[in-house]
Amino acid sequence: MQETELKLELSQAAATALLKKNPFDAAPTVMQQKSIYFDTAGADLSKRGLSLRIRQSGNERVQTVKVGDGVAAGSFTRDEWERPVADDIPVLDDPQIRDLLGETDRRLAPMFEIHVKRHRWNVIEGEATIEVALDVGKVVAADREALLCEIELERRAGSPAALFALARKVDRIAPAHVGVLSKAERGYRLLGAAAGAVKASAIPLSTDMNAATVFAHIAAACLRQFRLNELALSWSRNADALHQARVSLRRLRSLFSICRSLFADSRFDHLRGELRWLASDLGNARNIDVMIDRATNDDLSSRLQQARDGAYGAVEASLSSARARALMIDLAEWISIRDWRSDQNGEALRLQPARDFAAGVLDRLWKKVAKGGRNLADLDDEARHELRIIAKKLRYAAEFFGPLYQSKKEIKRSKRFLVALEGLQDHLGSLNDLATAPAMLSQLDLSDVAGAEDLFSAADKEKLLKAAEEAHGSFVDIRRFWR
Template sequence: MTHHAGGVPSIAVKRGGAEDIMQETELKLELSQSGARSLLKKNPFGSPPTILQQRSIYFDTTGWDLSKRGLSLRIRQSGNERVQTLKAGDGAAAGSFTREEWERPVAGDTPILDDPRIRDLLAGDGPKLTPLFEVHVKRHRWNVIEGDATVEVALDTGKVVAADREAPLCEIELEKKAGSSRALFALARKVDLITPTHLGVLSKAERGYRLLGSAPGAVKSAATPLTSDMSAATAFARIAAACLKQFRLNETALGWSRDADALHQARVSLRRLRSLCSICKSLFDDSRFDHLREELKWLASELGEARNIDVMIGRASSEALSSRLQDARDDAYAAVEASLSSVRARSLMIDATEWISIGDWRTQSDEKLHEQSSRNLALGVFDKFWKKVAKGGSDLIDADDETRHKVRIAAKKLRYAAEFFEPLYNGNAEAKRHRRFIKAMKGLQDHLGSLNDIATAPDMLATLELSDVAGAKDLFSAEDKSKLLKDAAEAHDAFVNTRRFWR
């Protein structure tokens, strides 16, 4: 079975003192405090909840050495009982991964680290551990029968406390105890009918570390841990989960402020996921694939106008145009907020998570394609899109806008693929070639992107009824385009002459 975390259900292997091993599949949802009250009032879970008060203390070094290695260590008090838990994952904040957990009862609020495997994991950091933050929650817990499955539902309301800061916490964890994982998603949809819920992608530990750091803003993509012996299907699921997590973190940031970078990165994460589906489409033979790809396209397009206006504001040369664009920006961001809070957008995140983790493509497609190595999959993708960019961009200066747009899309897919599969090329020579290749790709993409901005500006200005405003024509001048075409042609030559890191 492929293991997932982040936005995708996580599977954890729990090891207690008696070496009992258990697999645990979870789905996390975020909701508002008023939503939690509505849920408790309607209680769709068929029985009264068990109520617990919990306090968890999280430990690390002052330099966050455990967190950097993908570890979290906590002591959770519930009533008179205290349980210490060490979780070990891949160290990937944005990926799907198998994680192991070691649990043991403890008497107080000081970690007990006498297990030799735990000492090995801590790598000598045990004596330097200090309490960093606490999580206080009131937990309402139900055991629910959903179809053929048994699911533990835990509604946690409370706060994360770090030094002089605190942040509210309100989330639901759905944990499969027996039966089909589809029950988690069926329950998630039932909850969303009662109160709006969003896919949760942060662990409680991650919330604490974020509270200790600077205010979270735009979140860029990060490398997803992959290995050369990993199957293509597993690699796809990990990268897809990372894209979903990046989107949700930027969507959350947009809920706090109309930050242009957060909007851009939210859109990038959706484009990356669509590109991933496109370059890996040989893996899929199921009816949900095309529908989900269209829904991702819809959501990305809902962010498109706001992003285009942000780009034009950055290039506006007159006060009059800048002022009018700012007014248009307010309207565009209001539309973005409405789209992101819609049932359609919330459902898409749940549907995509279900499809990635347990979709029919896992059983209905060609098993040989799924089980091929991730590196073999990457090799075919790189060759295909390198040829498209090399051939399609051979005459950028005389090509029409539509041809250049196609080259830009192919270049984007190649660049994303190179970033997705970067961890598979981590030898010194390969890594150097990879860096040079990405640099050449970035140069080409920047010029093609600027040319696309010039090509789309007239229609965008006309839509906003700003074509006649002073400075509008500066956004698509022939002089700028002529220089960009020469620069793009030179960048294409540099790209073609840059050694391919995968060959």
């Protein structure tokens, strides 16, 4: 069968507040649960997007096998198979399950356990029926433990939009963030090294997809990347996590921009505006991190570090705000429900084969970068900044749509193209850092501190301009992988 659910993460204080308020019009059913997750020593199931667990509630044990798409953000639609079992040993006599697991079934062993106190309600939200489960407990893997506090909203009947309406009701009572980690993923993360910054990875796409489906897959992956880095930031003021959180927002904004022709939906512009607000709030802290890396004077470094503390405090305030939480819920709903597909405006474009749509986008951006970089050294700072933005969109588009071009020849061309484009983008980024440093230092009241001028020297600019011109020439000469 298929399940559709929305997962939200809560603090323990928020969970306590939710239980006290209890907005679900009924007393919950309360039970203790223990779940044992199985895999091979090499985590073969996890690598294939599968999970196998046996969950005990009271005297009953249920075995569940799940397969998911691995890129959803908050809202998951996936296949699952359940059956009762007598003990904590997996039963794999179903031919479909055996085919799914393959040879791994002979090497399965317990990997980690999850212990929770579950509060469960059956809720009527409009015409929909939703099962609500609040889990508070811990994940146990070898000698490690991690707290777990989350709420799952699973649609039993009716419109999936009801999940998000109920999520907003929960968030008004107890601050809740869109969850992107399954319980299985939490266990695997606990087994590995401490989680830090998460970079974007290739997104599974297929050539039989249309433009709208590709957009939804990429958008969900961007949202997931943001939330994973936001989680890392909640544990420490990690500069790499902040950078990757900002990158994920920029990627999502770029995706909205290059796919603008697909939509005639008022929510599109609202969401894009909110993404711009959040990315801007993260930008100040990132700019200070960049200047700290380049500072050579101890006094300037110390003053920048003090400014960094204030900037990260502002980031934390933004990320924990009701506005940011609402944005993530709105995005997850808009991406996962995809009711914009029913709009007749732009339908032909949305149904266009993904490779055709991608080629059009990539051609348009390539021409802008090729033309805009002519006589690059003679451009003013603002024009070079505009070129940098277009180059960044082209790079993101090439990364987004790259999985649609998977022949050996296309893969080789794609790698060479991205190397050349990244070289150009890096030089343009460094030039932009030089151009924006004076205003940033003035804003921080650090313009007169010793070493400040070293952050935007004319000699550095001259070298970077020459390198950028050479990089642009190399980029123009590289063959386009989509043609």
